[in-house]
Amino acid sequence: MTDATVSTSRPRAILPALEKIYLPLDTFAETLLRVLCGVLLVTHGYGKIVNPFGAVGMVESLGFYPGVFWSPLLAATEFFGGILIAIGLFTRPASFAAMIVLLVTVYFHGVVQGEGLGGAEKSILWAAILFFFAIRGANSQSVDAKLGKQF
Template sequence: MTSQNSRQTLIIPALGGLYARLNDGVETLLRVIAGGFLAVHGSGKIVDPFGASEMVEGLGFYPGAFWSPLLAATEFFGGILIALGLLTRPAAFAGMIVLLVTVWFHWVTMGQGFSGAEKSLLWAAALAFFVVRGGNRHSIDARLGKAF
């Protein structure tokens, strides 16, 4: 258990062991799901890497022929790296930046406010967790004994 959890007194102390046993597994599950979903989301873009050129230029990212393939690679390959736990922190950081841009797009540019941006906010928060935390012991980073 982390030092924060050891300072807390559980209302049902018997659950402490369960929480400790599930901690790494649940964290790994979250990483695999977040990375996998990001890769699936980017799969359409990787098939047509220049397909989002107009959209990214509409957001002010010029030239679209540069930013569109970068967006596709960040989502697709970055998602795969996050799911595998390989170069977890830089892949999660890149994905988080993309998602924060989508927050701006939905909230400000499209004027949708929180309701339009909430999914991107949630994804960005999940990736921020892995930027700070890394891939955990069930990752390729851990198997290699190296982390960014």
């Protein structure tokens, strides 16, 4: 196999009978993860979108100036980005933007707040999930797929 060749085959299950369960649920599991990720981002961003300038002090304390620019951008990324991720529209850019937000929260909790790994672990997990969708995009159960194009 050369470097340019990518294998898309999956290893066979140790218990082949389980493939009858795994294979049909493959797309469903990925869709469920994407939808939950998006809905939870919307839920998390709702308070910020209602008061888009409410995080001005917080973002400026992290070095993001002017806060009146970054605070509404944070709110929009979480709220509207979450909607886009949930429905699978512009999944890659929305996931990438939200991943950047989550990486900042890793720094915020882990370093600024001094909470270390214990304080940053949820943000690390969120960032990893968003990284997956930023690279992978949405699957066949998405608006992107229905449009026949992905960003």
